[in-house]
Amino acid sequence: MFFEGSEKKIEVVVSSTTPSLRQLGDGFWAAIVASANAEILSKMSxxxxxxxxxxxxxxxxxxxxxxxxxxxxxxxxxxVLLFVDKLGENAIASASYQRKSESLSHLQASSFECDLSRLREKLSGRAYRVGHLDTHHHYIFCADTKAQWCPPQNSCELLMYHIKGDVAKYLRSDKQSSRGIRDMLRLDCLFPDFVFDDHIFEPFGYSINGLWNEKYMTIHITPQEKGSYVSIETNLHFTQGSFNIFSDLLNILNPRSWDVIGFNTEITSEGFPACISVASCSLPITPSDTVYFNQYHQQSNEVLIPESL
Amino acid sequence: MFFEGSEKKIEVVVSSTTPSLRQLGDGFWAAIVASANAEILSKMSxxxxxxxxxxxxxxxxxxxxxxxxxxxxxxxxxxVLLFVDKLGENAIASASYQRKSESLSHLQASSFECDLSRLREKLSGRAYRVGHLDTHHHYIFCADTKAQWCPPQNSCELLMYHIKGDVAKYLRSDKQSSRGIRDMLRLDCLFPDFVFDDHIFEPFGYSINGLWNEKYMTIHITPQEKGSYVSIETNLHFTQGSFNIFSDLLNILNPRSWDVIGFNTEITSEGFPACISVASCSLPITPSDTVYFNQYHQQSNEVLIPESL
Incomplete structure (x- = not known):
C-alpha cells in the first residue's frame, strides 16, 4: 500500500491590523482545510x-x-487561494507555498508549475526549485512582501527517508500505541513542557502536534516499508541545552537519507549518524529571509529488495 | 528547456523458426517505431x-x-503490443520491457503500472521495481519464457546523471561536432573496429549507434545543465584488454551519480571515480537470467544552484 508522505506547506502572516485569525472560528478553518481535500480530526489550544x-x-x-x-x-x-479570497490580498503580510518532490508525482492532482500559475493570478512572487529532479527536490513560492515589514520566521525541518531498525518495525506493527511511539521517539525528553495531541491512523501512520507558548512542533510518520518517510518541523531551535533534537531523532529512526531545511536557521550536522553531505544550498528568498537546504545520505551500501508488481 | 532523457527499453527474441526479423523491411520497423511516437532518422547495417x-x-x-x-x-x-499483434504470441521466445524512473513522471503518457496491465493482456510474465521511489529506480517486466530455450543475453548499461566539467560544457555548446564528440568520448579507442552512425539534435543532444559483428553499442546524451543524463548500453564486455569502457567514460563525463545495470554480467567498480556505493541488487529475472543493479554517488558535497521558476 503506497501513501505519499511528502508534504505541501503554506505559511501566511497577516498584517497587524487584521483581526485575530483565531477568532475566525473552527468553521472558517474547516472550510480552508476542506478546500485542500483534507479534514480536521482534532484540536488543542x-x-x-x-x-x-x-x-x-x-x-x-x-x-x-x-x-x-x-x-x-x-x-x-x-x-491559499481560498484564504486570499476570504481575507483579501491586502491582509497578507507574507505568504509562502512549498512542495516537496513526490515519489509518485503522476498521482497528484496538479504539478507545482500548475499551482504556481494559479497562485500568481492572485499573488505576485518569486519561485524556485532547489535540488535535482531525479532525487529529492523542493519547490518554494514566496509572495512579494508588501510595504509593511514582517518579522523573520524561524523554523527548521528534518525529512527522513527509509527508516530502519526496531523503532521502524514498531511503527509498522499493529501493536503500536500513542504512548509507545512518544516513548520510543523520546518526545517528553526532546520537547519538555510541550503539550501534545496525536493520532494513530489505520492501518499505519502517526501524526503529533505539540505546543509550548508560541512554539510548535509536528511530526508525521508514513512507516510503510516500501517507502517510509518521517518529517518533523518546529520553530524551537534544534539544539536544546545538552542535546540536539535532530541528531537524536536520526539516531532513533536510522533513515537511509535525510534532508534538513532551515528558515533563517543554519542547521549543523553535529551528532548525525555516519553520512555523506550530498548537496547543500542557501537561498535568499526575500530581502530578510534565507532558506538553508542540506541533503545527507548514509555511507554504507544498501542491498535493495526488488518489489514484485 | 527540460527533456526526459531516461529510457524505456524493449528486447524481444523470436523463435528459431520465425523468419528473419531483418527481412520484415524498413516499412515494418517504421510502423513499430511510429507506434511508440518516434521516427527513424537514419540506418546502418x-x-x-x-x-x-x-x-x-x-x-x-x-x-x-x-x-x-x-x-x-x-x-x-x-x-511491444503491435509487434506481438503482427507476429503472434507463439513467435516470442523471450520479451522484456523496462522503464527507468522519470524526472517528471507526470508528463508521461502512462505509468509503468498502466503499461504493465496492458502488456499482461497479451503476455504473462513477472514484473519488479528495483530501487526506492524517491530516487533512481527501474521497472522491469519479463514475459514467461515458452518451452523453447532462449540463450542468455549479455549486456550492460551505464546511466550517468548531472555531468560536469569541460566535456559537459562542450556538449552544451553550439560549437559541437560529431567528430568532436567522438574524440572527447574517445570512442575510436574504447570501441575499436566499430562502425558508427550518429546524430546531433537541435538545440542539444546526441545519439550514436555502433556495430561490430554481432556487437552493438549506443550512447544517448541529454546535456541540459538542469538535468543532464548520458546513457550507454552495449553487449560488448565492459572490460576490453587494458581498459574499462565504463570507468573511462565516468572519468571523462564526471557525473554526480550513476547506475550500472548488467544483464547476466556483474560490473565491477574498478577505476570508477571516488564514490560511495549507494545501493545494489541482484535479481534472478528468469530461470537463466540475472540482472545486477548498482547505484553510485560522488563523495563530495555539491552546492546546488536554485532554479528560478
Missing part, C-alpha cells in the same frame, strides 16, 4: 495557538499567522 | 544487424532479436 490534527497532517493558527501542512494527494494551493 | 537512429534513441534489429530504446514521452509499450 494554548494561549497563543490553535493546533489541528488533519486527516493529512496539521494546521497551526496563531493570531496573525497560520501554517498548514498536508500530504497525500491534497490540493493545498486551493487553500 | 552490417552482416548481422540493422541499427536505426530514432528521433528518440535507437533500434537494433538482428535476425532473431530486436532491441529498442526510446526516451522523452514515447509510448514504447505500444510498440
Amino acid at each position: 494554548n494561549a497563543y495557538c490553535d493546533a489541528y490534527i488533519l486527516s493529512e497532517s496539521s494546521l497551526f493558527v496563531w493570531d496573525h499567522k497560520f501554517l498548514m501542512l498536508t500530504c497525500g494527494t491534497t490540493t493545498l494551493a486551493d487553500a | 552490417n552482416a548481422y544487424c540493422d541499427a536505426y537512429i530514432l528521433s528518440e534513441s535507437s533500434l537494433f534489429v538482428w535476425d532473431h532479436k530486436f532491441l529498442m530504446l526510446t526516451c522523452g514521452t514515447t509510448t514504447l509499450a505500444d510498440a
